Structure formats: structure tokens, C-alpha cells
Amino acid sequence: MTTTAPEIGKKKPGSSKRGGVMGNTGLYIATGVAGLLFLLPFYLIVRNSLMTDQEITGENWKWFPTDIQWGNITEPFNDVTVDFAQSMWNSVVVAVLHTTGILLVCSLAGYGLARIPYKHANKVFYLVLTTLMVPTAVTFVPSFVLVSSLGWVDSYRGLIIPGLFSGFTCFLFRQYFLGFPKELEEAARVDGLGYWGAYWRVVVPNSLNFFAAIATITFINGWNSFLWPLVIGQDPSAWTVQVALSSYMTNQTVNFHLIFMATAISILPLVFVFLFLQRWLVQGIAQTGIKG
Amino acid sequence: MSTTTTRGVAQPAPAKVSKDRPRRGLRASSTFNFWLFTGPFLIGLIVFVFVPIGWSIYLSFFEARFTVTPSDFVGFENYKQVLTDVDFLNSLVTFTVFAAFIVPATWALSLGLALLVNRLRFMRAFFRSVFFLPTAVSYVAASLIWKMSIFNGVRFGLANTVIGWFGVDNIAWLASPDPPWYWLVIVTVRLWLQSGFYMILFIAALQNIPRELYEAASIDGAKPGWQTFRYITLPQLRATSTAVILLLLVAAYQAFDEFFNLLSKATWGQPPLVELYKMALGENQNYGAGSAGAVVLTMLICVVTLLQGKIMGFGRGEEGK
Numbered sequence: 100m101t102t103t104a105p106e107i108g109k110k111k112p113g114s115s116k117r118g119g120v121m122g123n124t125g126l127y128i129a130t131g132v133a134g135l136l137f138l139l140p141f142y143l144i145v146r147n148s149l150m151t152d153q154e155i156t157g158e159n160w161k162w163f164p165t166d167i168q169w170g171n172i173t174e175p176f177n178d179v180t181v182d183f184a185q186s187m188w189n190s191v192v193v194a195v196l197h198t199t200g201i202l203l204v205c206s207l208a209g210y211g212l213a214r215i216p217y218k219h220a221n222k223v224f225y226l227v228l229t230t231l232m233v234p235t236a237v238t239f240v241p242s243f244v245l246v247s248s249l250g251w252v253d254s255y256r257g258l259i260i261p262g263l264f265s266g267f268t269c270f271l272f273r274q275y276f277l278g279f280p281k282e283l284e285e286a287a288r289v290d291g292l293g294y295w296g297a298y299w300r301v302v303v304p305n306s307l308n309f310f311a312a313i314a315t316i317t318f319i320n321g322w323n324s325f326l327w328p329l330v331i332g333q334d335p336s337a338w339t340v341q342v343a344l345s346s347y348m349t350n351q352t353v354n355f356h357l358i359f360m361a362t363a364i365s366i367l368p369l370v371f372v373f374l375f376l377q378r379w380l381v382q383g384i385a386q387t388g389i390k391g
Numbered sequence: 392m393s394t395t396t397t398r399g400v401a402q403p404a405p406a407k408v409s410k411d412r413p414r415r416g417l418r419a420s421s422t423f424n425f426w427l428f429t430g431p432f433l434i435g436l437i438v439f440v441f442v443p444i445g446w447s448i449y450l451s452f453f454e455a456r457f458t459v460t461p462s463d464f465v466g467f468e469n470y471k472q473v474l475t476d477v478d479f480l481n482s483l484v485t486f487t488v489f490a491a492f493i494v495p496a497t498w499a500l501s502l503g504l505a506l507l508v509n510r511l512r513f514m515r516a517f518f519r520s521v522f523f524l525p526t527a528v529s530y531v532a533a534s535l536i537w538k539m540s541i542f543n544g545v546r547f548g549l550a551n552t553v554i555g556w557f558g559v560d561n562i563a564w565l566a567s568p569d570p571p572w573y574w575l576v577i578v579t580v581r582l583w584l585q586s587g588f589y590m591i592l593f594i595a596a597l598q599n600i601p602r603e604l605y606e607a608a609s610i611d612g613a614k615p616g617w618q619t620f621r622y623i624t625l626p627q628l629r630a631t632s633t634a635v636i637l638l639l640l641v642a643a644y645q646a647f648d649e650f651f652n653l654l655s656k657a658t659w660g661q662p663p664l665v666e667l668y669k670m671a672l673g674e675n676q677n678y679g680a681g682s683a684g685a686v687v688l689t690m691l692i693c694v695v696t697l698l699q700g701k702i703m704g705f706g707r708g709e710e711g712k
Contacts, residue, residue, distance in 0.1 A: 123512075130507045134521040140533065140583065141524070143540045143549065156545075160552040204432045211428030216421050223429060230440050232696065236645040236664055237689050240671040240681045241447035242439065244459045264435035294424040323529035325648045326664070330672060341531045345652050348535060358539065362532045369527040377520065384588065385595035 144366070147359035155355045168356065175361040180350065183361055185336060186343035190322060191368075193258050193339055197321035198314050200263040206310065209272025210298060214284070224273070230266035236326060243330050253337040258328060262321075268313065275309050276302070312383020315376040322369055340365045447682040455679035469683035473670075479684060482666040483691075489662065490643040492578050497639055498632065501586045505593030506624075519594070523587035530648030533580050538565065538653050542576045568659035577660065580649050585642070589635050596631035600624065637699055644692050663688050 147155050148171055150164040175183040212224050242261055251257030283305060287297035303310070328339040338346070344365060347358045373380065446459075451470065454463035473479050504522050508515060525533070541549045542564035551561045564572045604623050605615075613619050625632075647664040654660050661669075667688070671681025 126507065126510055130511060130518050133504065133507070134518055137521055137525060137583065137587075140528075140536045140541070143536055144532075147540055156547045158546070160547070160549070204435065208429040208432030211425050215425040215428060217425035220425065223433065226433075227436065230436065232693050233440075233444060233689050234641060234645050234692060236647060237667075237685050237692070238440065238443050238447065239664075240667060240678065240685050241443035241450070243672065244446060244450070244678060245439070245443045248459055260435075261439045264432060264439050266436065266440070269432060293420065295427065298428075319527060323531075325529065325531050325651075326668075329651075330668075341529050344529075344531045344535060348538065348652055349655055353539070355539065358535065362535050366528055366532055370524070373524065373527040374520075377523075381519075381523070381591055384591045 144359055144363045148356060148363045150356055152355045171356050171360045174357045175364060178357060181343050181346055182335060183343055186338045186340045190340040192255060194318055194321040196259050197262055198318045201265060201268055201317050202310060202314055204263050205265055205268040206272045208269045210276050212273045213276035215294060227266045227269055239326060239330055252331055253334045257331045308379060311379040315380045316383055318372060319369060447685055450678050451683035451686050453679050457676045459678060469679045472680050473683045473687060479666050482661050482663045485660055485662050486644060490640060493581055493643055494636060494639045496582055497586055497589060498635060500582055501589035502593050504586060504590040505597055509594055509597050522590055525584050526588045528584060531652055533584050534649045534652035537576055537580045565653060573660055576653060577649060592631055592635060596628050600627045640695060
């Protein structure tokens with residue numbers, strides 16, 4: 100059907116000459132090669148983490164381990180120089196609380212700014228907007244000064260709380276709630292609910308897709324963040340997994356298979372989050388346009 | 392569009408009931424509710440964003456080594472120190488070179504991938520995931536793979552193995568500034584990590600281009616391929632392109648993770664944030680100079696953002712959203 104269509108009358112845009120067999124083959128070859136290149140680093144992690152060091156650093160490049168070293172899986176946890184298990188746990192706590200906190204604080208503020216009439220609301224909104232101009236990465240010096248004077252260095256508080264007040268995420272929520280259908284809330288008000296009740300019983304349950312999208316992005320950012328945990332984690336017991344990985348790179352002795360196994364383990368939770376929540380992730384990025 | 396039809400049906404019923412009683416109650420309490428919703432966020436914003444910024448500006452005028460409550464006012468001394476600091480100035484050059492490579496490269500690669508994926512009829516979701524998957528990897532983990540496995544300076548690194556097949560000698564990718572091979576490592580790691588993310592933005596934008604435009608163009612005799620891309624696709628992507636370039640620039644300014652991990656022992660290729668980190672949290676703990684550097688950097692970012700906004704018309708047409 101579609102293949103004959105372009106020949107008759109006006110060419111159809113989507114299925115023009117390029118849609119032919121040759122064009123398609125070229126297209127798939129190009130995409131396939133690019134895809135392999137993008138997957139290569141993932142493969143290298145798996146390959147290196149299941150090889151012996153002798154094989155990794157051997158004279159001849161091997162694409163596959165001759166003898167898969169399943170025993171490597173426990174090695175990062177037995178390593179005495181870096182407490183890998185502790186750093187993984189720290190990352191889990193930080194990423195989960197970071198995500199929960201941001202969703203709570205920023206969504207409430209975004210809703211307030213979008214929907215609750217208040218004569219100074221605009222001024223408050225401009226206050227939020229100005230923080231968008233100052234990238235958080237630049238303020239790490241003064242933030243560290245503040246957090247250390249609060250005595251929060253090396254603590255979960257110090258790792259989590261300063262990152263919760265993201266002007267950007269608040270802004271995204273505000274934009275989203277501006278487009279939320281008013282009719283739903285009005286119905287809730289008729290039923291006698293105040294703003295607070297309507298928010299929790301009507302607005303949030305009807306916005307779960309958007310919350311899931313922001314949660315996914317926030318979780319990935321929280322898990323992967325490095326600069327702030329590096330600044331705050333002065334003591335190895337407060338390291339997140341990223342700081343632990345980084346410390347492997349500067350260690351005196353390089354233990355290849357251990358380092359790559361640790362890297363693989365650090366990536367695994369995110370790949371899971373990623374594959375399961377991808378729909379929301381893509382949708383969220385397409386909707387918001389920008390990383391939170 | 393469709394709301395006009397539903398509104399006609401849904402409106403009359405609630406309008407009658409909600410006329411007086413609930414409305415007035417909400418008005419009266421709306422100030423309270425506003426602060427109930429935004430209060431916690433605002434307090435946090437002031438304490439953890441505005442206070443640090445203010446403190447930073449304050450510290451930048453004081454001699455503040457190893458202390459955050461200094462007493463020694465030095466005026467613009469710290470700024471003078473930062474702006475004459477060769478390392479800091481070099482870091483700005485490093486940023487400029489980095490941005491000059493990474494911004495166009497990511498723009499082109501992510502747009503190219505989006506065009507490829509968008510043309511696929513089968514396995515579209517699969518390939519989109521493949522290109523998008525690196526978004527889940529941290530800069531630290533990626534730096535580790537790049538430094539230890541791909542661009543390792545000895546023979547077992549992948550890059551050296553591959554060039555070895557063609558009889559080329561090993562290259563110490565990260566170990567010397569001349570020739571600057573480290574740029575290849577730095578740029579490719581970031582390309583791999585971020586292109587998939589921007590590809591998603593471009594795919595979303597591509598799908599928003601009205602089909603009729605292509606139909607009209609083909610009637611007017613435009614050949615599919617370069618011509619339609621040049622005269623329809625590219626102009627239609629203008630808003631997205633602008634946003635992408637802006638995001639890429641700001642992200643480039645904030646580069647820290649991969650530079651810190653790939654070039655930890657090097658004296659070359661240090662971007663501004665690494666310099667600030669060393670200045671404020673290194674051996675000297677010079678908060679005064681570090682703060683002055685942060686202020687300078689923030690101002691630079693603002694200027695660049697505003698300039699780019701002016702040039703590319705960012706923000707136009709955003710009001711309606």
C-alpha cells in the first residue's frame with residue numbers, strides 16, 4: 100500500500116524515495132553502527148569486571164574473558180581500603196531522600212505559585228526566577244561555608260537538605276500546574292475541600308505521571324551527583340558511591356577488575372530505574388525540556 | 392480545542408453551587424494557604440541559596456583563609472588576585488576551548504541521532520533507548536571507563552589497541568598537554584553521556600513539526616533530504632536548538648566531574664570550577680579568593696546567557712506557555 104502511494108500523484112513526505120529498500124538498509128546500518136558505539140562502554144565494564152587483571156592488561160586484546168570470574172562480584176565488598184558497601188548505602192539514602200524531599204517541597208511551592216491568588220505572588224516568583232540564573236555548581240563554595248558552620252559536614256543532613264530547594268524544579272512544577280485543568284479543582288472545592296485537601300486528594304493523584312517523570316530525573320541526578328558529596332564527604336564513612344569510585348582512580352594500587360566491578364554495581368540500580376521508568380523519563384524530558 | 396466542547400457541558404452545574412459560600416472562604420484564607428504551600432520552599436531557598444550567595448559576596452571582600460567569619464576587610468584585593476591569577480584565567484580559556492568543541496559537537500550529534508531514530512520504522516524504541524541509556528551513567532563512572540579502559544596510555548587500552556592494528560605507536564592520551572590528546576578524551580566522554588538526553592528533546596521537537604509543511608514543500612518542488620532539512624526542519628527546530636545550545640553552554644561552564652577525575656594530577660585542562668575547588672577547599676582554604684572567583688564566574692555566566700538570549704531570541708514566545 101504505502102510503497103505504491105508515492106508513485107501515484109503527489110509524493111508523500113514520510114514515505115518518499117528514501118523509504119525504499121536501499122535507503123532503509125543504509126539507515127539501519129548507520130543507526131546500528133552508532134548504537135554499537137554507544138553500547139561499547141557498557142560492554143567494556145562488564146568485560147573488565149569479569150576478567151582477571153592479567154587478562155585485562157595482557158598483551159593481546161580479548162573481547163571475551165577466557166574464564167569468567169564470577170567471584171569478582173563480591174570483591175568490592177571485601178576491599179579494605181574503601182568501604183564500598185557503606186558508600187552504596189549512603190547513596191541509596193541520599194538519592195531516595197533527595198528525591199522525596201524535592202518532590203514534596205518543590206511541588207507544593209510550584210502549586211502555590213501557580214494557583215493560589217496572593218497579591219505578592221509575582222514578587223515571590225521573581226525571587227525564584229533569579230536563582231535560575233545562578234548555577235548551583237558555582238555556589239558550592241559559599242554553600243560549603245554555610246553547611247560547615249552549621250556543623251553538617253559528613254552528615255546526611257549536609258548531603259541532602261541544601262539540595263532540596265531547587266528553583267528550577269519549583270519552576271517546572273509551576274509551569275505544569277498552570278496547565279492543570281481547573282475544572283477538577285473546582286469540583287473538589289464544591290465538595291468542600293480547601294486548597295490543601297484539594298491538592299492531596301485531587302491534584303496530586305491526577306498528576307502522578309508528571310511526578311514520576313520529575314522523580315526519575317531527580318533520582319538519577321541525585322545518585323550521580325559528585326561535586327557536592329565530594330565537598331561534604333570529608334570522612335570516608337560519609338562518601339557516596341561516586342566519591343568512592345573517584346577515590347579508586349587516585350589510589351596507589353590499581354586493581355582493575357575490582358574497580359570495574361564496583362563501577363558496574365554502581366550503575367546497576369540506575370539502569371533498573373531507567374529501564375522501568377523510561378516512559379516517564381522520556382515524557383518528562385520532552386514535557387519539561389530540561390534536566391531538573 | 393476539545394476543552395470548548397467539554398466546558399459547555401461542565402460549566403453550568405458547578406457555577407450555580409460555587410457562587411458564594413466556598414469562594415469567599417477560599418479568598419480569605421488564600422494568603423494563609425499561599426504561605427502554607429510556598430513557605431517551606433522559600434525559607435529553604437533563602438537559607439540555602441540566598442544566604443550563601445550573600446555570604447559569598449561578603450567573604451569576597453575580606454581576607455578569609457581558613458575562616459568563614461573574617462575581620463580583615465581588603466576591598467577588591469581578592470578580585471584583583473583572582474583576575475591576575477594565571478591558573479584562573481587559564482581555566483576560563485579552558486572553558487572557552489571546551490565549549491567551542493562540545494557545544495556544536497553535541498548539538499550536531501544529538502540532532503543527527505534524533506533524525507536517524509525518527510526515520511526508523513522498526514526498533515525505534517530500541518534504538519532510542521540505546522542512545523539514551525548513557526544518561527543513566529555518572530560522569531565519575533564514565534571517566535573511569537574512559538581513563539582505565541578506552542584511553543589508557545598503555546597498550547591494553549582499547550584506543551591504543553585499535554591504532555596498534557594499524558601499526559601506530561601507543562599514545563599517552565591524558566599524560567601530556569602537547570599534543571592535546573586529552574581534549575579527545577574529555578570531549579568524547581561528555582558526548583557519550585549527554586547526546587542521548589538532547590536527542591530526546593530533538594525527537595520531541597521533530598514530532599511537533601506539522602506534516603503539512605513537508606507536503607507543501609514537496610508540492611513546491613523541494614527535494615526530500617537536504618532541501619527539506621535546510622528549509623523546513625532546521626527553521627522549525629529553532630526554538631529547541633536555542634534552548635539546547637543555552638543548556639549546553641551552562642552545562643559546559645559547570646564542568647567539573649570528568650575533568651577532576653580524568654585530569655586529577657595534571658596541571659593542564661583545568662576548568663573554572665576545578666580551580667575554584669582548589670582555591671577554596673585545597674591546601675590554602677582561601678574562602679575569600681574562592682568567593683571572589685565564584686562571583687566572577689556567576690557574572691560571566693549571566694552575561695553569556697543574556698547575550699545568547701539576545702542573539703538567538705530565547706524567551707520569545709515563551710509567555711504563552
